[in-house]
Amino acid sequence: MSRKNFLNVAGWFAFFSFLATAVVGAIRLMVPRVLYEAPSAFKAGYPEDYIVGKVNENYKDEYRVWIVREIDGFYALAAICTHLGCTPRWLSLEKMFKCPCHGSGYHKDGVNFEGPTPRPLERLKITLADDGQLLVDRNIKFLYEKQEWSKPDAYLNYG
């Protein structure tokens, strides 16, 4: 390789290396390191404070989660419509969740019964924390259509 040839190759190599580094850096810059969002797991108070049969909406505004108290335990529903991601409303008189965007409807247990949504609401991991409070982790989802609702953490047995 002649000197001229080498300088030519080296020059272009440097140019494209710089360009590639700059592009990679620009893409990395767009991925935030810190999120100012609510944490994925949160404590939801003591089980005794929940009323049997009621859908608790206290954690909907901040975490988009409903916590439902049944006679023998708890389950947590993600308040995210499985159609296109809006927030449904709990209609306590009609005993159903209705999405204002396109009219999807869900029973109290999260199973869909009307509207365009193809599948039930997602349940979230619910356990008891060390201090006896309910602990909901929004990162762990349980999907009805994958028969995951029967898994241990999808339902908290509590007498």
Next chain:
Amino acid sequence: MLGIVEQLRDKMQRTEVYKSIFRHSYQDTQRNRALQILDNVFLHLHPVRISRHATNIGFTWGMGGITFLLFIILTVTGVILMFYYRPAAEYAYDDMKYLMNDVAFGPLMRNMHRWAAHAMVITVMLHMFRVFLTGSYKAPRQFNWVIGVFLLTLTLFLSFTGYLLPWDQLAIWAVTVGTNMARATPFLGSEGPFGPELGMRIDNDVRFVLLGGTQVGPPTLLRFYVLHCIFLPLIAAVLMTVHFWRIRKDGGISGPDVSTKKF
């Protein structure tokens, strides 16, 4: 004996400054007509001569030109709106309300921006429809059709990013629904084909980068604002430049087939 006015005019027309701005005379000659177009940075985008059919509005509908006019209107009104609008979650909605209720001519500017945006989507569609009907996408204009497709996409992206900026319920949920589609991107989306296999999660996939978070929030507003006001218009302007230049290079505005004489 010249009058004082004529003397002054003659003197002025011989100055360096005058000759720098007006570089040719206005005598109605073929040469001067051509120079009027060629010597003006704005007018030189026009062809110096056009064929008779180019003035026939029934063939082109003027839709490309109308789209460009709407883009100019959107740029001007958009810049005016930027004087009052702050793209932060605390201020955005209130600034929009301020513009609509208390700023002089604020509602006019915002409504012009809004309606021109809607109209531009429609005229771009009609422009494409006309180009398709007249077969103007065929050789030698294939390349310009492709640029046009990119411009259509940019128009839709501009429309979509602008839709979030009022920061009301409609905006937030429309963008929530719209950006949920990005989850299904192949390879780069957390719910798309091969996405999970490549390690894509809700907090590192392409939607996350677009939103600046896992949900539509303040970082999304800022990102969409920058995309809407700087990034997308800049790319659109560059592509429009190429689009217009290509028209000339491909033989001028398309017209009826002269050889068949059926027009």
